[in-house]
Structure formats: structure tokens, C-alpha cells
Amino acid sequence: MFPTVDTEDISRSTSLEPEQSFTSDEQDSGDSSPVAKQNNNNLTLNMLIKETIFCIALAVTTYGALHNIPASTSKVPHAVRFFNTNLVKDWYKGQLSNALALINKQDISFVMYYAPWDAESQYVRGEFEAAAGVLNDRVHFSAINCWNPGSECRLQHNKIPSWPILMVYTVTSRGILYKGPRNAESMVNFLELIMKPLQRVSSTEDLVNLLSMCDAVAVGYTPVSYTSKYYNIWYNTAIKTKEFDTIGEVCFAVVTSTELAVDLGIDSVPNARFMLWNDTKDYTPDGENQAWNESSLVPWILENFVQPVSRIIPMWRKGFNFERFADGSPMLILFTPMNPLYEQLPSYALMREVAMEYYNCKNNETNQWTMELMKLQQIQRLLYQQKNFLKFCQEHKFKPIKKLHSKYKKVVSHNNKYPWNNVTEKNQKNSAINMIKQGLAVSKIIGSANENEFMPNDFIQACGLESLAAEKNYENYEQCLTFEEHLEDFEQEEIEMTILSSEDDPLSPENLVQENVKHACNILRFANKLFPAVTPGKVDGNISHIHGWACQTNLTMNILAVDSLRNYHFAEALGIDLKNKKDMTAVVILDSKHESQYVLSGEYNAKSVREFIANFTRKQLKRTLRTHVEDAAHTHYFGSNGSASKEKDFDIINLTTRSFRRTIRTPGVLSLVAVCGGACSGHTTRALSEAARLLNECGVRTQAARIDALRHDLPWHYTPSAYPTILVFSPYRNGEDSRAYPRDVRISSSGLVALSLRALPTPLHLRVRLVLCARIRAITEKKDCLKDMRENVVSVIGRNLKYWRQTQIHELKKSLLKRLQNLNQAYLFLSLLHTSDLKENNCKRNFALKSFDDLSTNWYIDTSSILRKNGSLSPIIR
Secondary structure, three states: OOOOOOHHHHHHHHOOOOOOOOOHHHHHHHHHHHHHHHHHHHHHHHHHHHHHHHHHHHHHHHHHHHHOOOOOOOOOOOOOOOOOOOOOEEEOOOOHHHHHHHHHOOOEEEEEEEOOOOHHHHHHHHHHHHHHHHHOOOOEEEEEEOOOOOOHHHHHOOOOOOOOEEEEEEOOEEEEEOOOOOOHHHHHHHHHHHHOOOEEOOOHHHHHHHHHHOOEEEEEEOOOOOOOHHHHHHHHHHHHHOOOOOOOOEEEEEEOOHHHHHHOOOOOOOEEEEEOOOOEEEEOOOOOOOOOOHHHHHHHHHHHOOOOOEEEOOOOOHHHHOHHHOOOOOEEEEEEOOOOOOOOOHHHHHHHHHHHHHHOOOOOOOHHHHHHHHHHHHHHHHHHHHOOHHHHHHHOOOOOOOOOOOOEEEEEOOOOOOOOEEEEEOOHHHHHHHHHHHHHHHHHHHHHOOOOOOOOHHHHHHHHHOOOHHHOOOOOHHHHHHHHHHHHHHHHHHOOOOOOOOOOOOOOHHHHHHHHHHHHHHHHHHHHHHOOOOOOOOOOOOOOOOOOHHHHOOOOOEEEEEEOOOOHHHHHHOOOOHHHOHHHOEEEEEEOOOOEEEEOOOOOOHHHHHHHHHHHHOOOOOOOOOOOOOOOOOOOOOOOOOOOOEOOOOOEEEOOHHHHHHHHOOOOOEEEEEEEOOOOOHHHHHHHHHHHHHHHHOOOOEEEEEEEOOOOOOOHHHOOOOOOEEEEEOOOOOOOOEEEOOOOOOOOHHHHHHHHHHHOOHHHHHHHHHHHHHHOOOHHHHHHHHHHHHHHHHHHHHHHHHHHHHOOOHHHHHHHHHHHHHHHHHHHHHHHOOHHHOOOOOHHHHHHHHHHHHHHHOOOOOHHHHHHHHOOOOOOOO
């Protein structure tokens, strides 16, 4: 392949043989040997270089061939529409720039970034469509597929941790992330808060009305006499706070009047005041520590927000929502429907009044303020309960707004961010006549002016171009006003106006009010479909108030409120069946220190909840045993399904709190109950099943059961200190006598049988022991078993003989004597038994069994009746 050195040259240069003598001719030719060696070295070097180059080229070619093999990847499926409604603009191909261009043209847009394969996105899709059906006339709804490979949205946002992402875009904000519950009613409520983030306060009555309805009120004092900068900052603060307060617990208000701000005690502006239930915080910007901007105002509001009743909205990590309240103090939880679309929630408002009353200590400086606020909220709640808004919406007759006729032409001004509309007649003839009349009017005005006055065309055009009063920034403002007044005089006489009447104008004040009422009724109907409005029950009798009990008893109680419609599984885990409660409302107190819970048994009203708290403080409540709700179809449950049913594999009954007592009190049945913390292990279940099966084969009616103590509370005397614990209940003691399996001994079927034998009476105990001895295969073990039985009978004889000697009652002595005679007879037959006599149908074995039956007939002595007849007390003889 490549030129190589001649073999002779190689052999000559590498030979190890001794050199031979040269002739004279050869010596002459030896003068050229150095040159030959130099040539050989050059050839060898060239050969090595060429071979190295060849190897490198081969390696590079192989590497390129291996890495140029096309990857065996499947093609990306074509993107399809995710939403099947026209209410939502679906950018299913991920056209991000087109979507943002459309969003920027809207006042408010609600955007959902989704992945079609995501289960949460598929669930939110239905809720998103329902929200769009309510607010599509006021909010623009868009959805962008941000997962489609190769799409514009995927290329720009390729590190989204979870789907979907819900964002609200307004004309004044870059975007507000929605962190609230992903259901339609919560989305609609959040968008309503975004559309109306501020409430204008024009008088003290407006401020009092807000205080009576809201948990807290943040008031910004930003007069707009000189500048609107401070107002815009407060407006953006209200918008930004909604990202953390999705249900609107904090109401934002603004005072734009300097006179009203002074009347309310504000010395300098801008200023903010945060009015809570028991305190008022002031925010005065000083330029250094406290600046008037969103980054300072939002943390100040969130840090100082305190409320008497905390509303819990479980999201992803549900357990962490209750973590800060699980501090060892009692916890009162109100489960009630809390639809955010209703203007007020009377059940929640009542609990807020009770909490304010409970925490309002008399020695506090704000005691009087809290009392007045509590009375104000109570009056507002009672007034709201008396109103029937749904009936009003059903009976109210909305006047239809006349549509614009075809002869009108809609003219839109593009000079402002918010366009204004006007209409002019489309008839060419009338338009020409009006233009001629206006031209004559202008000429008359110009002609009537003084000759010395100069009115150029630029001035006339300037006056004509300025259409809105807020935009009149030209210098000759008064002259333009005079010009317009003269023009209006001529127009009133001769020119026909084209302005719509209030009935035909959709933006007239009357039609705007009617549209607002219609919108409120639509939201009310939508809220009523989910669940009707809930009000507390009526009160009979006087109410016992609990003013300042938190300070008097030195007992801190965390009061919470949870929506029972969306989070009913929390109540079901506590054993509360909300579906069978009136209005799905229940109150429970959790006392972690004493491992107890108490449920309000009566109807929820102002009187019952106060008495409930008072009785708990006095320790007069009866502990409620928590158990599983049988019809809880969507609540996770460890172990049983809530009903006492048998499983075919193990013949084990799954118990609840309700069926526990009934099971252990079954007469004539030995009960083996495994109390587990959660689901019982396989080892415990197998040992329980084998022991029950063996005892049943020995003639003892036995039932095996298990109970999840974490889901089902037991009475205190049955509550174990460690799990699992196996309890054995005697068949003749009505559940009063029980034995527990030793904690430090491994659970086994033989150990359970031995513990069960101790719970059986002596006749039944001897019968079972005899059957067990017959099952033993080794002869030595059989002998030991019979020996143990005889020793057991001897010990029982000795104990009963002691009772016979101690008692002085003739009737009792007679009963004990019969028992001793049967015991002696049983001992006699046991002494005659041999290991070979333990087979079935053996005569000696049958005689022994018959003696056990005779013993059982005379074993039970009614000592209590005998003692009552003789009027003496003595310990019960077993």
C-alpha cells in the first residue's frame, strides 16, 4: 500500500551477525555506506508518518459515521385545539407573539399556559371555560399551549415547573400570577377584585360600610389635586396584593379629597392607614425607611394583617396550611360553605363576631373600638340575612337597550387609551346640509368679530381638534370657549344634533347602572348553582356572651374557617359527616394536648356556638369519638372501608368506633381485636387469623377483628399506648374483662392461643387444652401437655377449696361443694388418660370430655344474688 524500505537494507541495518572481511572493491564501495544509511532512515520516517496519518483519518471517519446515524425518534404529533368553546381564544400552536399582541389590546386578560397531556390542565380547562362563560363580556380569556415542541412559547419558556399557569394582564401591570384555588367561582371572584381593586371613600359613611363588611381595610390618602402619581402607586399596590390575597380579605379604599383626609385625622399626604379588628396601623412615608412605592407598601400590609378567624384555603401541601396553628393550643374549626362570589358570608361573619368577643379583653386600649366594630358587623350581617337578592334578580325587569340603527355610523377616537364613541347620521344629504349650516355659523362669528382682531385658521383648527375637556392644554382656552358658545347658539337654533338619547346610548349612566345590576345578578345565579346562600339558625332564648374569656381563663384558642364544599374530606377524616349536616356546616374543637375532639351537636347559631366554647373552657364537654364516614367516597382511608364486613381470605372483621362495642359484647364469643396505627401488618393479620381458626376448630366460638386507631377513636380504657396491640375479650364478661398481648413479645398464633386460654372459663379451657394435646405429634410433648392439664386442675381445686373454707354462707358453700366434686371427677379422668387415649372416639377421652361438660353446668355461681340475699359483700368467685 505504502512504499517501504527494501528488505536487504533492513536486514543489513538490523543484522546481529558479525561483519565479514571486505575485499578491496567492497572497501571502495563502503565509502558510500553513510549515505545509504541516511536514505534508509528517511524512508522509515516517511513510512511511520504516512501510517500515522492513515490511522488518524480512519479514526475520524469512523467517529463521523457513528455520530451521523439519524436518531430513531418519533415525530411530534400535530397540535390540536384544547378548548372547544369560542369564549376562550386557544393558541394551541403556541403562537406567543400573536397572543401577546391581542392581549395588549385588551383592558384585562386572563391567560392560561397549559400542556395538553397534563391532568391538572385538563381539569382546569372546564373551570376556565365556566369562568369565561360568566365574564367573557368584561375579560378577555386566552389559552396558550406552551408545551408544543418547536413552538414559540416552548422556546421562550422551556423551564416551567408545573402546569397550568394562570396569569392576569392589565393595562397597568406586567402580569399577576393567580395562586388561588383552581375552580370557576374563585377565578371569577379574583377577576372581579382585579377589575375593582379600589373603593373610593367620599364620606365617613363609606368607610364605616367597608369596615362592617371586610376583615381589614387599607385606606390610602392620595389627593389628586396636584398629581396622580401617589394614586397610581396605591392602585398598583392594591393590584399586587391580590396576588397574595386571592379571596379579598383585605379591602382597599382610597380618599382623594384633601378635606376628607383632614377630617379623618391625616396631616400629610400621601399616607396609608391599615384598619384591623383590634388595632390601626399608620404608614407615613419618610423617604428613607418607608418609601411610597409598591415594594414597601405590599410587605407592610401583609406583615400587619391579623384577623380573629383565619380562613384556610388548602392548596398543594395541605398539611402545611394547619402547621402554624398546631402549637399545642386548642383549635376550633368551622366547616361551612364559603362561596367567594356572595357579597357576605353570614356563617363566617357570625364566627368572626364570636372570635372578636372571645379575644376582646377589657383591659385593652382598643376594647371600645372592638365593641363598636363588632356591633356594626352584627347589624350588617342581620340586614344582609333579611335580604333576598335572588328573588330581586328574578323579579327585576331589565329594560332592553336599543341597538344602533343602520343609518348611524360609529366613530371611534384613537386619541386616548380608552376610546370614546359617537354616532353621526350616515345620510349624505343631511350631512352636507349640516356642514353648510356649520360653515355659515362660523363665517357669521368671524364676520361679527372686530376688524382689528385677527383669527387665523390655525386657531379655528386648534379649537376644533381639542375634543375632551381634560385635554385642553392650548393657551387661548378662554377664546376657544367664547368661540364654542357662539357656535352652540347657532347650533341650537338651526343644526340638528346627532347625540343619542340616554335610552339608546349603551354608555349612558342609566344603562351603565342597569348593566351593572344585570352583571351582579348573573354572578349571583352562577354562585347559587354551586350552593345556595347559607345563614346561621335562629336563636331561642337569651345569649350568654363570652367577652374577654381568652384573658380571663388564660386559654388561647386558634379559630379557623374552612370551605366545606371544596374541602369536606378534612371533616370526614375527623369523623364528621358533613353531607348529613344542615347546610354542610359543623364546628369542631381539636384538643391536641388531651388527644380529644369535640363536635357541636346542635344547630349552628349565635347561642349554640358561644355555649359550645364556654362548656369547653369549663371542661364540661363529652369527648366525641372519631370514626370513619361510611359514604365518604373520595376520602383516603387506611385499612377498612368503614363498614363491619368480613374478608374471605382471613375471616377478619374491620371495626369502626360504632361497631367496636357491639362486637366485643357478643355473648358466648371470644373476641380477638388487633388495634393498629393505620393498616395492620401482614404478620399481625396472619397470626390473628390462624389463632381464630385454631380456636374455632377446638370448639370455641371465636371472631377476629381489627381497627385502625388513627381513624377510629376508642374509649380511654381501650386506647393502647403502642401499636399494634392485640386485646382478647372473654366471651362471658360482656366486654368488661380484657387481656392485652405482651408488648415485648413477638406476635404469634401460639401466643395468641395461650392468651385466649387464660380468658376462657375452666371447663372450656380444659376442653381446648385436651384438643390441643391431641394435635401434638411428639409423645414426650403430649405427656408434658397432659401433666400441665392435671397441675392446672389441682391449682383450681386448691383455690376453690380455699373459697369454700372462708365463706360462711350456706348457699354459696353448697355451690362451691358441687364445683369441687366435678373438679375431682375431671381430675380423675385426666389421671387415667394416656398419650394413646387422645385419639377421637376413645372411651377414656370421651369420659374426660363428659366430665368437663358436667363441670360447666355447675361452674357458674350467681354470687351477687346470693350475697344480696344474705346482706354481705364478698369478692366475686370465678
